[in-house]
Structure formats: structure tokens, C-alpha cells
Amino acid sequence: MQQRIGHILLWLGISVLGASAVGGIALHRGESINALWFIVAAVCVYAIGYRFYSAWVAARILMLDDTRATPAERLNDGRDYLPTNRWVVFGHHFAAIAGPGPLIGPTLAAQFGYLPGTLWILAGSVLGGCVQDMCVLFFSTRRNGRSLGQMARDELGPIGGAAALFATLLIMIILIAVLGLVVVNAMKHSPWATSTVIATIPIAIIVGIYMRYIRPGRVLEGSLLGVILLLLSVGGGGWVDQQPVLRELFNHPGLPLAFGVIGYGFLAAVLPVWLLLAPRDYLSTFMKLGTVLLLAAAIIVLQPEIKMPALTQFTDGSGPIFAGSIFPFVFITIACGAISGFHALIASGTTPKLLSNERDIPMIGYGGMALESFVAVMALIAATVLEPGIYFAINSPAGIVGALPSEAVATITSWGFPVTVEQMDALAKAMGEATLFARTGGAPSLAVGMASIFASAFGEHLLAIWYHFAIMFEAVFILTTLDAGTRVGRFMLQDMLGNLWPKLGRTSWYPSVIFSSALVVAGWGYFLYIGVIDPNGGVNILWPLFGIANQMLAAIALCVCTGILIKSGKLKYVWVTALPLLWLTILTSTAVYEKVASDNPRLGFFAAADDLSQKLASGVLPPEKAAVAPQLIFNQQLDAWLAMLFAALLWIIILDMLRMASRHLRGLPVPESKETPYQQTRLETQQGATA
Amino acid sequence: MQLATARSACRQFGQALRLKLKQGWSLLRELSGDDAYERYLQHQALHHPDETPLCRHAFFKREQQQKWQGVKRCC
Numbered sequence: 001m002q003q004r005i006g007h008i009l010l011w012l013g014i015s016v017l018g019a020s021a022v023g024g025i026a027l028h029r030g031e032s033i034n035a036l037w038f039i040v041a042a043v044c045v046y047a048i049g050y051r052f053y054s055a056w057v058a059a060r061i062l063m064l065d066d067t068r069a070t071p072a073e074r075l076n077d078g079r080d081y082l083p084t085n086r087w088v089v090f091g092h093h094f095a096a097i098a099g100p101g102p103l104i105g106p107t108l109a110a111q112f113g114y115l116p117g118t119l120w121i122l123a124g125s126v127l128g129g130c131v132q133d134m135c136v137l138f139f140s141t142r143r144n145g146r147s148l149g150q151m152a153r154d155e156l157g158p159i160g161g162a163a164a165l166f167a168t169l170l171i172m173i174i175l176i177a178v179l180g181l182v183v184v185n186a187m188k189h190s191p192w193a194t195s196t197v198i199a200t201i202p203i204a205i206i207v208g209i210y211m212r213y214i215r216p217g218r219v220l221e222g223s224l225l226g227v228i229l230l231l232l233s234v235g236g237g238g239w240v241d242q243q244p245v246l247r248e249l250f251n252h253p254g255l256p257l258a259f260g261v262i263g264y265g266f267l268a269a270v271l272p273v274w275l276l277l278a279p280r281d282y283l284s285t286f287m288k289l290g291t292v293l294l295l296a297a298a299i300i301v302l303q304p305e306i307k308m309p310a311l312t313q314f315t316d317g318s319g320p321i322f323a324g325s326i327f328p329f330v331f332i333t334i335a336c337g338a339i340s341g342f343h344a345l346i347a348s349g350t351t352p353k354l355l356s357n358e359r360d361i362p363m364i365g366y367g368g369m370a371l372e373s374f375v376a377v378m379a380l381i382a383a384t385v386l387e388p389g390i391y392f393a394i395n396s397p398a399g400i401v402g403a404l405p406s407e408a409v410a411t412i413t414s415w416g417f418p419v420t421v422e423q424m425d426a427l428a429k430a431m432g433e434a435t436l437f438a439r440t441g442g443a444p445s446l447a448v449g450m451a452s453i454f455a456s457a458f459g460e461h462l463l464a465i466w467y468h469f470a471i472m473f474e475a476v477f478i479l480t481t482l483d484a485g486t487r488v489g490r491f492m493l494q495d496m497l498g499n500l501w502p503k504l505g506r507t508s509w510y511p512s513v514i515f516s517s518a519l520v521v522a523g524w525g526y527f528l529y530i531g532v533i534d535p536n537g538g539v540n541i542l543w544p545l546f547g548i549a550n551q552m553l554a555a556i557a558l559c560v561c562t563g564i565l566i567k568s569g570k571l572k573y574v575w576v577t578a579l580p581l582l583w584l585t586i587l588t589s590t591a592v593y594e595k596v597a598s599d600n601p602r603l604g605f606f607a608a609a610d611d612l613s614q615k616l617a618s619g620v621l622p623p624e625k626a627a628v629a630p631q632l633i634f635n636q637q638l639d640a641w642l643a644m645l646f647a648a649l650l651w652i653i654i655l656d657m658l659r660m661a662s663r664h665l666r667g668l669p670v671p672e673s674k675e676t677p678y679q680q681t682r683l684e685t686q687q688g689a690t691a
Numbered sequence: 692m693q694l695a696t697a698r699s700a701c702r703q704f705g706q707a708l709r710l711k712l713k714q715g716w717s718l719l720r721e722l723s724g725d726d727a728y729e730r731y732l733q734h735q736a737l738h739h740p741d742e743t744p745l746c747r748h749a750f751f752k753r754e755q756q757q758k759w760q761g762v763k764r765c766c
Contacts, residue, residue, distance in 0.1 A: 078734035079757065084721075091722040101766035147761075175766050217751035219725040273759045274752065281764070282723070335766075342765040349761055484764040491760065507760075550766065 011051065018044025025118060032305040035381045039299060042122060042377045046370040049126030054134060054366040061565070061573045062138045066359040069681040071144045071352060083356035083683060086363065092354065093368045095285045096346045100179060100478045101336030102376035107442035108543060109333040110383040110391065111319040113311040116330040117380050124331070124338025125373035128580040132554060133343045134365030135561040135577055140348035141355055142675045148348045152560050154674045155567070160656045163649045164556050165492065168345065171549040172489045173520070177527030178542040179478045184257045184532060185441035186471050191250035192432050194257070196237035196468055197475040201264070203229045207279035219282060226283045230476070234469050241432060254532040262525040268483040269490055269517040277483045284477035291473045295378050295450060298457040308384035308391065313415070320396040322540045323602035324594060328587040332547035337376025339584065341553025343369065356683055382449030389419025390427065394445040397537030398438045408437055432464030440537040443474045489520040530635045533628050540602070541639060548591050548643060552650045555584040563657045567664055567673050585654060592647040596640050605640035609633045727754060
């Protein structure tokens with residue numbers, strides 16, 4: 001009894017603390033607000049969501065059964081299917097879902113102020129993203145670890161399945177292009193960053209050779225060696241930056257760097273995995289976990305002040321970083337930090353094959369996403385601790401604020417965010433960069449934010465080292481996603497092409513490997529190239545397109561979940577996945593409509609194409625812009641069609657699901673639910689461990 | 692007397708700490724896949740005692756090749 005009262009009081013305390021922290025953030029209107037409030041609000045919201053909502057969903061809707069044998073137990077082959085310690089599964093799952101998206105999205109969305117992003121990261125994750133990850137993980141576990149595409153085909157029909165597969169391939173291409181653009185913008189005219197990022201390639205290869213030939217399979221030794229070399233490469237980059245000759249070797253504009261990234265992506269896709277991809281992934285996982293923990297510790301110790309206002313005037317859609325009003329674009333921009341469709345691919349496939357007991361599903365599915373969302377909150381803090389003037393000067397493309405530093409500061413100051421050229425020069429000098437103006441893509445501003453937090457917590461004189469450490473950290477795991485994504489895209493493409501000509505589907509036939517890798521790389525390489533030559537920064541086009549695609553994939557996953565819930569007779573509770581689905585459908589459809597139909601050339605793709613065509617025809621463009629204008633016009637039109645294709649795919653799947661649901665409710669035959677029959681577990685239950 | 696109690700408490704604490712560190716280390720090894728080969732040998736001995744297990748080198752090669760066949764990393 002006493003314990004029970006203690007329990008109630010504890011959760012009452014957490015609720016009150018959480019509510020006052022969220023309320024404090026939402027209602028605060030003053031000079032600045034302490035970042036610790038964001039951490040407190042986030043931790044309380046996740047704790048309450050996990051303790052109550054996930055437990056309720058698990059017990060009432062999914063009805064987890066800890067006596068039921070999981071696929072890992074039933075199909076244990078010692079390789080794919082393997083009952084694994086739940087903390088180890090959690091670690092693998094989190095390492096797989098945590099990518100660069102939650103670092104970039106919140107940084108860009110900070111142009112609306114700190115409030116919209118924070119609220120959506122918290123609400124979207126506990127009510128949407130975490131639920132999606134957990135439900136997909138559960139349904140896949142009950143279906144022998146089948147993938148999202150297979151579940152869509154089994155439960156909805158062949159149309160849904162094909163649409164899901166095609167959508168995934170397209171997202172991959174847009175995602176890699178935008179990530180490539182982020183890296184290119186971080187390396188542009190920065191010998192230090194470029195040499196450090198390039199050094200990560202031989203370092204990964206050294207680690208790969210070490211783990212393969214010198215000490216086979218000694219992952220920890222190899223990773224430790226790699227992390228030490230990476231840290232040395234940050235210092236080494238600083239040394240390169242001081243050498244007049246070497247410096248020029250690594251000092252490049254965007255375009256050659258983009259071609260470098262494209263060539264690298266192709267090599268990484270065709271080289272054996274042990275040489276580059278696998279060792280790079282070990283390094284990026286360790287760097288990622290280490291840096292995120294360090295950032296959390298620094299924020300808690302330092303408690304920096306948030307300088308960005310709660311809301312800026314750009315909620316009306318006139319923002320310099322990307323165009324579009326707060327609804328729907330704050331949601332589209334945050335993307336992975338709140339709901340990520342990509343997680344559904346991880347939650348169906350690898351993770352369910354490792355689960356030793358169903359009762360671990362809330363911790364891994366819901367808890368894993370909550371932690372990912374926490375990373376997004378920290379990225380938002382790192383972006384908003386900067387003076388708003390500095391934040392906008394770093395992130396606004398030259399096409400919007402002006403190419404000259406004096407023009408840029410004048411424009412940004414006129415918005416009410418004072419900043420001076422001297423301030424920016426001093427900052428660039430402290431960070432060891434030539435300039436920080438118009439460094440779009442989010443990575444440099446995140447690095448400046450992280451460097452200032454780290455430097456004030458661990459040593460003020462090391463700003464430049466911390467800045468390039470942060471750039472290296474972002475680049476390492478962006479490049480890992482780029483490698484892994486290109487390879488996955490290649491497998492998917494080979495799978496599809498195999499239907500046309502079986503030989504092309506063989507993943508070990510070298511001509512097919514080269515051909516399909518080249519096609520995938522050409523796909524994202526094209527968007528990356530256009531992104532680099534676009535004077536408005538490219539991010540304005542690519543990030544919303546990526547956000548739309550990602551949210552659409554989440555809607556597809558929720559569609560599959562909703563369909564299964566209806567079929568399994570849980571119509572009463574279907575809102576748990578149907579409401580997030582409805583919200584995402586409204587979001588993506590509105591966003592696509594605005595991106596296609598808006599007559600504002602910054603927002604609408606067709607409007608931009610028309611605007612540029614008119615300017616080209618009337619001869620007002622300077623020659624260097626006129627030269628690339630036809631490509632930009634074509635690209636804007638292509639993007640419009642792509643956005644419409646995304647919306648069409650989503651609606652096809654929704655209608656397919658509704659058709660199936662209505663048939664089921666009218667008692668007509670529907671594809672049978674493929675849940676594997678009950679079999680009792682023989683594994684020893686670790687009841688004590690979960691209490 | 693008191694000294695003896697203190698000493699035994701100290702020893703107990705030391706043992707508990709060592710146990711925790713050991714658990715943490717084995718969790719880290721399992722998480723990173725550092726002990727994958729040992730686990731594989733155990734699995735083979737238990738389920739396929741008639742087969743000759745792969746050598747460390749070949750096992751690691753197969754593991755990595757297989758690990759990167761599907762979607763393993765997200766945005």
C-alpha cells in the first residue's frame with residue numbers, strides 16, 4: 001500500500017514538473033529562457049508517455065504476451081534470428097534509427113522560433129513516432145520479422161506493397177542528395193573541414209583492414225584505434241589549414257566537392273563492405289553515442305540560455321532558410337525528430353528477429369524513438385543558443401540575404417535580429433573558418449552551437465577544435481548513411497530490375513552491381529548537383545521534399561498498422577494509429593499542394609520555374625545565372641511532379657487500406673491476416689529483470 | 692571488531708563493483724559484436740556439434756557481408 005502511494009506521488013510529481021516545464025516554455029516571453037527547461041520538459045514528457053501511453057497500448061491494443069515464443073526463439077538459426085539481451089537489442093535498434101535527420105531538421109525549423117519545433121518534437125514523438133515504431137515492431141514480430149513492404153502486400157494487397165517499395169526507393173534518393181548537400185556546404189572553402197572529412201576515408205579503411213586481417217573480428221580494438229585516429233585528424237586538419245600550399249589543395253568551391261562526394265558514393269557502393277562501409281559504421285556509431293552523451297552532459301552542466309525568440313515573424317511563410325508557413329512546414333521540416341517513416345523499415349526486418357520476448361517491445365520500439373526525439377531536442381537547443389542574428393547569417397542562402405557580408409548583415413538586422421560583419425568575422429576566426437556567411441544546410445550552425453556549448457563547458461580556447469570536431473562527427477555519420485543508403489538503393493533496384501531480366505537481380509553479378517549502383521548514384525547525384533548550383537541554397541528545395549517523402553512513408557507504415565488493427569477486430573482502438581495517420585495525410589497533402597500550386601516562386605515549384613523562365617526570356621539574369629537557368633527550370637518542374645507522385649502513392653495506399661477495411665466490416669473476404677500461430681516460449685523468462 | 696566489519700563491507704563492495712564492471716564490459720562486447728565469434732562457437736557446439744565451425748577470419752567476413760544486405764541505417 002505504502003509502495004503504491006509512493007508510486008502515485010512519484011508520477012504525480014513527474015506530471016506536475018513536466019506540465020510546468022512545458023507550460024513555462026510555451027508561455028515564456030522575455031529576453032531568454034534556460035535550456036534546462038527543455039531537457040526537463042522532454043524527459044518528463046517521454047517518461048509519462050512511456051509509463052502510461054505505451055503501457056496502455058501494449059496491454060489493451062497490441063496485447064503483448066510474454067508467454068508467446070518470438071521468431072528469434074522459434075526460428076533461431078544463430079545468425080538472423082537470435083534471441084538477444086534486450087539492452088543489446090535496444091542498442092542495435094537505436095544505433096540503426098538514429099541518423100543525421102534529427103540533427104538537421106530541428107536546426108532548420110528553428111527559423112520559426114524555438115516553440116513550434118519543441119512542441120512538435122515532444123507531441124509528435126509520444127503520440128505518433130513512438131507509437132508507429134512500437135506497432136510496426138509488434139506486427140512484424142508476430143509475422144516472423146517480415147518487412148514493411150511484405151506486410152503491406154500481405155495485409156493490404158499487391159498495390160499497397162508495390163507502392164511502399166517504390167516510395168522507399170525514392171525517399172532514399174532524395175535523402176542521400178540532401179545529406180550530400182549538407183556535407184558539401186560544410187566543406188565549402190574550408191580546408192580544415194575538407195581535409196578532416198577526407199581523412200575519415202583512409203581511417204575507415206585502416207580500421208577495416210585491421211578488423212579483417214590483422215585482428216579479425218576484434219571490433220572494440222579496431223574502433224578504439226579508429227576513434228583515436230579520427231580525433232587526431234581533427235587536429236591534423238588544423239595543421240593543414242596553417243600550411244599555405246597544403247591549404248590550397250583542400251580549398252574548393254561546392255561543385256568539385258559535390259563531384260567528389262558523388263564519386264565517393266559510387267566507390268563505397270561497389271567496394272566490399274568490410275573495407276569501407278562496415279568500419280565506418282562502427283566509428284560513426286561510437287562517435288554518435290559519445291557526442292550525444294557529451295552534448296547532454298554539457299547542456300545539463302552549463303545550462304545555456306536560449307536566445308532565439310519563442311516565435312519569429314517567419315511563421316507566415318517568408319522564412320529565409322526555407323519558404324512555407326508554420327503549418328505544414330514546421331512538421332515537414334522536423335520530420336525524423338518526431339515521426340520517421342524510415343524507422344518502420346528498421347522496426348520490421350532486423351530488430352524483430354532479435355527480440356527474445358514480446359514484453360521488450362515497448363522499451364525498444366517506444367523507448368528507442370523517445371531517445372531519438374531527445375537528440376532532436378538537443379539539436380534544437382544547440383541551434384537556439386546562438387544569437388538569432390548569427391543563426392540567420394549562417395543559415396540564410398546568399399540568394400535571399402545578399403552575397404556581400406555587408407548586404408547580408410543589413411538584411412538580417414532589418415528583420416530585428418541585429419548582427420554585424422565584425423561579429424561574424426570574429427566568430428569565423430574563432431572557429432578556424434574563412435567565413436560563416438551563407439553556410440546553409442544546418443551542419444555549420446549546429447557545429448557553431450555545439451562548439452560554443454562544449455567550449456564553455458570544457459575549455460574556451462578550443463573553439464576551433466570543437467567546431468571541426470562537430471563537423472567531423474556530423475560528416476562521419478552522414479557519409480555512413482550515404483554509403484548504406486546507396487547500397488540499399490542498389491539492392492532494391494536490383495530486386496526490381498530482376499523482374500525484367502533475372503540476371504540483373506543477382507546481387508553478386510558484377511556488371512549488374514556496377515550498373516545498378518551507377519543508376520542510384522546518378523539519381524541522388526543529380527539532385528545534389530542541382531542543389532549546389534542553385535543560388536537559393538538547394539536546401540530550400542531538397543529538405544521539404546525529403547520531409548514530405550519521409551512523412552509519407554510514416555503514413556504508409558501507419559496505414560499498414562491501421563489495416564491490421566481493423567482486421568483483428570480492434571476498431572474501437574483504431575484511433576491510436578488512425579489519428580496520427582490522418583494528421584500525416586493532412587500534413588503531406590497540404591505540403592504537396594502548396595509546393596505545387598503556390599504562386600510564390602520561393603514556395604511553389606511551378607511558380608519558380610515560370611518565374612525563372614520569364615527572367616531568362618527578358619534577359620534580366622546575369623550571364624552566369626542565365627547559363628544554369630534551364631537546368632534549374634527543368635529541376636523545379638521535375639520536383640513538382642515528384643511531389644505529386646509522392647502524394648499519389650500515399651493516396652493509393654490509403655484508398656487500398658480503406659477498401660480493405662470496408663470489405664472487412666461488411667463481412668466480405670479480405671487478405672487473411674498473416675499472424676503466426678501461438679507457440680509457448682521455452683526460454684527462461686526474466687520476470688525479475690523487467691519488474 | 693568494527694575494523695573487521697568495515698573491512699568485510701569494503702570487500703563486499705569491491706566484489707559487487709567488480710561484478711558490475713564485468714557485466715558492463717560483456718554488455719559492451721555483445722553490443723559492439725566483439726564477442727560474436729565466441730557466441731557463434733557456442734551456438735555451433737550446442738546445435739550443430741557435427742559441423743566444423745568456420746575459422747574466425749571466415750566467420751567475420753560472412754557476418755559483415757550478411758549484415759549489410761538490408762536496411763541497416765536510417766536518416
